[in-house]
Amino acid sequence: MIPSLDDTICSLATPPGVGGIGVIRVSGPQAFAVTDAVTKRPRDVSSASYAGHTLHRADVLAHDGSVIDDVLLAIFHAPRSYTGENVVEISAHGGPVPLRRILSRLLTSGARLAQPGEFTQRAYLNGKMDLAQAEAVGDIIAARTDEALTLARSQQSGRLSAEVAEIRHLILRLMALIEASIDFSEDVGELDMELCEREIREAQSRIVRLLATADRGILVREGLKMVLAGRPNVGKSSLLNALLRVSRAIVTPIPGTTRDTLEESVNIRGIPVRAVDTAGVRDTDDLVEKLGVERSLESLRGADFVLLVLDAVTGETEEDRSLRAQLGETPHLIVWNKCDIQMPEDSGADAVCVSAFTGAGIEALEETIAGRVLAGGVTDTASAGAIISHSRHRRALEDAQSRLDDALVTLSNQMPADFISIDVRGALMSLGEVTGETATEDIIHEIFSRFCIGK
Incomplete structure (x- = not known):
């Protein structure tokens, strides 16, 4: 309410x-x-x-x-x-x-x-x-990287709102043509179906361009949960310290030192990352270590991205291959550690070699992580156009796109203009949810309930 x-x-x-x-x-x-x-x-x-x-x-x-x-x-x-x-x-x-x-x-x-x-x-x-600008206020407060702040400032300035408004204007102009053909057919004639299709496809192309920015925008705003996994003593904790540029995780030569998960925030090429160090995965009779292994596997199930750390000195073991199989479809990257001592015999093109001890290869690792999670979509947020940064916006745009698809089907079936009007009006309503013109009270309440008191 x-x-x-x-x-x-x-x-x-x-x-x-x-x-x-x-x-x-x-x-x-x-x-x-x-x-x-x-x-x-x-x-x-x-x-x-x-x-x-x-x-x-x-x-x-x-x-x-x-x-x-x-x-x-x-x-x-x-x-x-x-x-x-x-x-x-x-x-x-x-x-x-x-x-x-x-x-x-x-x-x-x-x-x-x-x-x-x-x-x-x-x-x-x-x-x-408008509603998109109001959401950006919360994003500015919650920004954990400079890129996230830049993106939030862009949305607050109205860049996204202006783009959505232009698409809505296209559809409103189309609605006017359709309504006129329905109400004043004797004066304006029948609806020009070819013109109608061109207008719909133009609106769709603008929506598609916006949707193409969603993966990157949402990632920059929400961040990524990245789990460091591997056998005991392969250097997961050392790698976390290297990424953080500070000694945060305890490191010893004793296998099984890490008994629990350790989560830290790190900025990787503008992406806010929650890096999770985990206990080494192996069969063990030690009760405490066994609980740590269970938490490691639980973290893997909730990961957005996994760094599977392998020991370049010992090479890939059966335990490593078993753990890799458990990752299934989870996006991951093979990281060979201890490459200052020995390079792996066959690192593969789909892997990165580093030395967590000397720091060699860490910057290349960060570049590879950013490239993987952004799927090659690295862009300059400051100079880019409107960018989708909320799942809510993406859902609204996808729904608008779907309604316009329905309108094209209705057109191809040569159905009356009244039916086309229903589909086009639905797209207009979906777009209005982004900036708030058609947002329900439930949507509005949900958005502002996530804000802190005092803002």
Whole structure:
């Protein structure tokens, strides 16, 4: 359910904890009145009388009139604010006690605590941004690589929205032709089927170009779970440390040192990767090590990509071949380690040789990983056009494409224009889900519920 816009909401807009400054945001029709109720301003001037986009010093008062904190009030008048409503941002000292007490005063003076993402949701509902741009706000906050940030900024700027709007314009123009042929056939004549087909195929080609960017865009935004697997003592933990450029995993010459999974974040050519070091897979009677092996196999089942690490000194063993067979269809790459000691007899064209100890081959490994997971689709996100970065957008575009396919079938069967109209209108509705024109309340709620409180 979409929250009421009649309420005045407030929330901490900065991370909880200790810092030099903490910001509490207040938004809604009574934002100025609620702020006035808890603050003392010079000459008791109402905050509503301050010019927009200005800062003013004030004291936040407790119920007994004592000063809780000395703050700055940032004033924003509707509609020239983030939410499109009257907004006050209270910058206080960044300790948990003053911020908690200020927030408590606001809540007892007419405001309510904001729901997750409610400030951005209000910005969307008040026409400050469309749904795709609103989603990009959350992506900016969650970005784990520079490329992910660039992609999110592109979407927030409206690049994707503009492309979808152009496709919708094509289909709206087609709808106008179809509707005119239905309602005013005596004046405009019968529907030009050849023109109709050309317009549909043009819209489809634009959708296809957008969909071609989805794999890369979603990968850059969501990241990749990459599991390092192999027998004990082949150098999985050393390889993880080499990728991280820091000693994070414990490394010893003793087989079976790693008894549990260890997960770390690493940036590989702009792709946010969750690299998972696992216990060496082998038959063992050691109860603790056996539990580690079970967790390794579980991690493999949930992996997006696997680095199967082999020992170049010992060569490929029957255990290695067995583990490779267990990967099935999971995308993977063979990594020969310890190549500073000995090169494998037959590394194969589908493998990379590295030395986790010296760092040799690590950059080439990263290039190969990026090329594999992007299937050769490496592009410069900053200079690229509109890019799909959400599975929701891809589903909506695929549905629009399917509806346009139905329209072409209807055309080829020479069915009446009314039937073509149904299919084309369905495509229009699907495209509208991307930017929000036709999004349901359930979709809107799902999107903003993933935001943090205060944004």
